[in-house]
Amino acid sequence: MRKLSVFNNVSLEGYFTDGQGDMSWAHKADPEWLEFTRSNAQGGGTMIFGRVTYDLMIQYWPTPLAAQNNAAVAERMNNLSKIVFSRTLDEATWNNTRLIKDDLVGQVRQLKNKPGDDLVIIGSGTIVSQLTEAKLIDDYKIVVVPVMLGSGRTLFEGVSGTPTLKRTLVRGFENGNVYLCYETA
Numbered sequence: 001m002r003k004l005s006v007f008n009n010v011s012l013e014g015y016f017t018d019g020q021g022d023m024s025w026a027h028k029a030d031p032e033w034l035e036f037t038r039s040n041a042q043g044g045g046t047m048i049f050g051r052v053t054y055d056l057m058i059q060y061w062p063t064p065l066a067a068q069n070n071a072a073v074a075e076r077m078n079n080l081s082k083i084v085f086s087r088t089l090d091e092a093t094w095n096n097t098r099l100i101k102d103d104l105v106g107q108v109r110q111l112k113n114k115p116g117d118d119l120v121i122i123g124s125g126t127i128v129s130q131l132t133e134a135k136l137i138d139d140y141k142i143v144v145v146p147v148m149l150g151s152g153r154t155l156f157e158g159v160s161g162t163p164t165l166k167r168t169l170v171r172g173f174e175n176g177n178v179y180l181c182y183e184t185a
Contacts, residue, residue, distance in 0.1 A: 015152030053123030146176035
């Protein structure tokens, strides 16, 4: 069975976007953090996005600026397999992207049961909350960024249960970020 992971940045209050939907606050560049993101991008798998995150990603990663700023991550982002869940998109134009328009929970359940690389959700808070509620997420990789936004969206809006999680890793960075890994128990 394929593993489904979440990888997201959150503020100290637990918001993954600010009140205007912006996530630029989460990108503090320094040599240690850049090396971590480069090594993290070397993994395989299929990335899963909702429409909003997909729109943000496609505006940056296929550009010359992304290749200039972080060539290794840009190469991986552009070449890995991607799935975007959206009821409103008519087509997915980013390289190696498949569009799925309905039944998020059922489709992800099927994907997990098929052979293949693991799956990772990046951003996409609505998808994270729905798949958490459906108990389909195997682990959460959360980067706590030392910033307070005052308002925003959490990854777990609407989740009614209280999943039991087991901490598997904690790593601090000089820029103040803390990487937390939890698997579902």
